[in-house]
């Protein structure tokens with residue numbers, strides 16, 4: 001248990017809206033070990049990003065966070081005030097975001113923004129901080145690192161800006177990096193490069209990595225463990241091998257069926273799960289996936305708990321594992337014939 | 339940056355030439371200048387004599403060139419009313435106006451920007467409400483009325499400050515407050531909305547995620563972005579305070595340029611009016627230039643555009 005870097009138990013985030021409280025995150029528990037890559041997957045609007053932001057204590061103003069336990073490397077984050085959290089952020093836990101074009105401050109140089117991060121957390125001279133910044137820009141694959149320090153964000157492409165963000169997140173050698181859809185806004189070739197870069201850096205810096213994405217294709221290349229989120233809840237979690245080899249929740253099965261596979265590279269339409277994520281205002285009863293689930297039945301109206309073995313594989317569905325697995329096989333068969 | 343400055347400077351010079359021509363041509367739009375100088379009792383012969391003395395009978399371009407040459411040497415002509423060189427009158431008047439304008443601008447900025455930051459940092463809080471009230475009052479209250487109110491309060495009821503004149507620093511306090519308070523609300527509102535917008539940006543979220551202290555986020559990361567539009571507004575306000583301080587200068591009996599404009603129009607002192615128009619428009623050109631350069635210094639994207 002002490003090897004756990006992040007240990008979150010029953011995290012709830014509620015946002016006050018004009019239409020009533022919105023339960024964006026419901027009883028989410030997750031554990032990330034040191035050096036592990038943990039992926040949170042789901043469509044947009046599932047509560048992935050808000051989960052990540054609330055781990056950092058950066059929820060929107062009207063959001064309230066409640067959790068039974070929020071431990072980071074032995075520290076109870078619920079007892080840390082804003083100043084304690086600030087000292088963790090960017091220092092031991094850092095975060096990168098989806099929008100490389102707007103995530104850097106347009107009026108300060110790259111060098112200034114990178115060195116500021118380091119100087120916010122340790123007493124280093126400007127020269128040392130610049131040294132570190134140049135070293136990291138180099139590490140993330142940016143050439144002419146020293147000249148780049150004097151440039152402004154608008155002088156760089158989206159891909160380069162995201163690399164700068166990664167370098168910024170590494171300034172203080174964090175133990176954990178949270179990456180929220182880090183490659184979604186970029187084009188495909190750059191996506192692959194950046195993903196490889198993140199994986200390499202993670203190994204080199206021995207960081208835990210929490211990667212948030214809607215793209216199971218990415219997850220299959222990088223994840224050690226996976227949590228699938230749907231409408232504010234974790235519907236399935238476990239090791240990557242288990243989730244991909246033996247998906248048990250109909251939602252996960254649907255997502256996997258939607259991965260464009262190399263065998264059929266260009267299908268006419270990418271298959272997708274019909275329907276959309278239900279609105280979370282007021283709170284949903286029973287299985288949240290009910291309206292889109294092909295196997296839904298009356299008993300799915302009951303409250304359903306995660307079942308299975310915590311460390312290996314859990315899922316939130318009333319179907320017995322065997323039935324579910326058989327569905328998955330059938331669905332795969334269908335796809336091959338499609 | 340240097341390149342931008344030079345480019346901007348070049349266009350300012352062109353603009354100045356154009357404006358100076360307009361100021362020059364102003365004399366002719368007001369009717370026959372020789373006749374107006376000769377005055378009501380002047381004969382046609384007088385006008386003729388004046389015409390040749392002043393050179394009104396030469397081609398317009400030549401007149402403009404020689405006028406511009408004189409202006410560049412600091413000769414703005416002779417005031418008809420004072421019978422003195424316009425330049426020396428303007429220097430004397432502009433000293434008071436400039437002092438008042440700069441003081442008022444500083445007062446407005448010192449009042450409006452911190453208040454705007456606080457209001458933008460805590461929207462809908464007590465601070466924000468107070469700031470809003472202050473802005474509404476500032477915009478609704480006529481300047482002369484506010485000036486009289488302050489005089490009654492600080493010079494009559496509690497006689498601690500002089501009512502009028504511009505001799506000592508104590509004379510400048512009330513006019514500064516009146517003029518500055520008039521300019522402050524717009525600056526405050528713009529700072530506030532700029533701050534609110536800036537604090538919601540992705541790059542502020544990044545800064546917070548990187549553990550940048552909130553004091554630094556507020557005073558540097560967000561403020562620098564929020565201030566960009568404020569710089570242009572403040573420059574325009576400053577120009578307005580210089581040219582539009584007639585009311586304040588009149589109420590406090592300060593012999594400034596604002597009052598001179600008004601007086602000169604009443605006296606149809608054409609050379610003085612022309613010089614004032616020229617000076618004020620030059621000020622505007624310079625202020626815009628300065629604002630643009632400050633903005634380019636604050637925002638690298640402008641430099642490269």
Ligand code: SF4
Pocket residue numbers: 249250251287288289290291293294295296297300304316317318319
């Ligand atoms: S609980 Fe019912 S509705 Fe929900 S995923 Fe399972 S079968 Fe489908």
